[in-house]
Amino acid sequence: MEVSNESCRFETSETLAAFVASTPLLSESWKLCNAANAEGNILTQHGGGIWYVALPAVNKLPSGEFVELEAAGEGLFSALRRTSAAGEPPQMVDSEMLSLFSSMFSLIHPQIMGCMEGRKLVLTGHSGGGAMASLTALWLLSYLQSLSSSSLHVLCITFGSPLLVNRSLSTVITRLRFNRNFCHVASTRDIVPRFLLSPHSPEIARLISSSLHLQNASSPEGSGRGEFWPFGSYLFCSEEGGVCIDDSELVCRMLVMLNARTTGALEMEDHLKYGNYVEILSQQFLKARSFNGGNVSESSYHAGVALAVEAMGISHEEPAAAEARGCIETARRISQAPILKSTEISNDLGRFLRCRLEIQWYKERCDASTEQLGYYDFFKRGTMRSNSRINMNRVKLAKFWDGVIEMIEKNELPFDFHLRAKWLYASQFYQLLAEPLDIAYFYKNRKPEERGNHYLMQGNRPKRYVAFDNWWRERPESHKKKYERTRYASSTQDTCFWAKLEEAIENLDDVRTETDGCKRSILWEKVVAFERYADELVRKKDVSIDVLARNSSYSKWVEALREFKSQMSPDSMETM
Helix, strand or coil, X not given: CHHHHHHCCCCCHHHHHHHHHHCCHHHHHHHHHHHHHHHCCXXXXXXXXXXXXXXXXXXXXXXXXXEEHHHHCCCCCHHHHHCCCCCCCCCEEEHHHHHHHHHHHHHHHHHHHCCXXXXXXXXXXXXXXXXXXXXXXXXXXXXXXXCCCXXXXXXXXXXXXXXCEEHHHHHHHHHCCCHHHEEEEEECCCCHHHHHHCCCCHHHHHHHHHHHCCCCCCCCCCCCCCCEECCCEEEEEECCEEEEECCHHHHHHHHHHHHHHCCCCCCHHHHHCHHHHHHHHHHHCCCCCCCCCCCCCCCHHHHHHHHHHHHCCCCCCCCHHHHHHHHHHHHHHHHHHHHXXXXXXXXXXXXXXXXXXXXXXXXXXXXXXXXXXXXXXXXXXXXXXXXXXXXXXXXXXXXXXXXXXXXXXXXXXXXXXXXXXXXHXXXXXXXHHHHHHHHHHHHHCCCHHHCCCCCCCCCCCCHHHHHHHHHHHHCCHHHCCCCCCCCCCCCXXXXXXXXXXXXXXXXXXXXXXXXXXXXXXXXXXXXXXXXXXXXXXXXCCCCCCCCCXXXXXXXXXXXXXXXXXXXXXXXXXXXX
């Protein structure tokens, strides 16, 4: 075990904390937080190419009672709700904090919109203001997901912020890879970040209320560890330094361990002295620190773990040191696991290369066939027997990529995995080849009574393709260069082209039979819209030659549309 530890790339949670503290982000965020708290207003500041928005501390803390996230209304968190898996518990957030956020949203919204022209935005807040900053960041990240493209990078830094969400919502935040957008700075002596993890005595509740001049701090009766749950990265700090942990299970263990160390002689001023901690972190990590780990092994691995425990202000003689050491060691293993996992699936990708190549060869044979049907229509009209090998390859590749998406949702792969050129282009090549086959399979097996049920309707399109679309939109600028085509693309660039065509075919058929003038006009508008869209794709040569094959579904639709128009009088065309 010792050899394994030493052979891995050495990186401790203390090293990560040092990096965060060495940037101006913490100090600038705290300065603006302090000013916002003093003025009681939302403050913005621009410097170093970064917009900072600080939300003031509020005179309330979480109530300890949950309400569903959708209670905010107006689709503010629609991306979070859409990401829930079937059968998952509802996404819950503290009722008091959500109510405050909803009441403040009319003030928050214009401030955020005013900073949208920048490339980097830091949202920050202290105490209850940190909870407001977290909700604002969740709303903004959800909003940015709905945009076709956005280059805005969002980071939320909170100081002494209370827990806010339940485990289900924390899981969804991880699944959406929003974890990396949150850094919660928490003093190991500050009870507020862990107050809702387990019940405390009424005396401690009154101490918090009187020290912070709050209206509603109370002991959260019955709110056990399984309810409120952390998300994002936590920078645990003390007068000795800091430690970063980004796994929610381990953060929860650490918070519970710190709760166990809480005594009646709680020093509430620790909740108000984050300025001191920021200064200590910035100064201490700029100079070498002496370390005396007692009887700890002299290996760099064990020394690093012991140093991290010391950075939390926990003595090696304390019973809590063993629990802290276990959390830090586990965090280190977890941080290395994504790198190892990405290497494993790289090997798997190589094993599935033949499946992709066989589909590619099949497409080339279809496109070259004298039947002039094209790739999509050959697969859709072919028998199960003639398509069996290609269908088997289609299913194998789908299973592989679904597994990749699942690992990403579980945070088992590096956070920037989807932006790496290898995986960005591998997923794109796969989607260009495979999605037309999935669309063909869908319509080939759709029952007559299911007419009107289309591939692009919610729940029909596999989520892997939705993820790939997002990856492609988020790709670095260096991969977004587009050149004028001089010949038709090898694969149609809109992978949903055939699904849109199937809807257009059905709409044109319905125009012929619809007697209601209003409905007929709506159907005709859809037909004309698709015609313009397809013409533009063809003009740009963003379609493959199979689209223009003489007997393809698209060519037949163009013929049918031309014939329909020729039968219509000019007056009837105008009324539609």
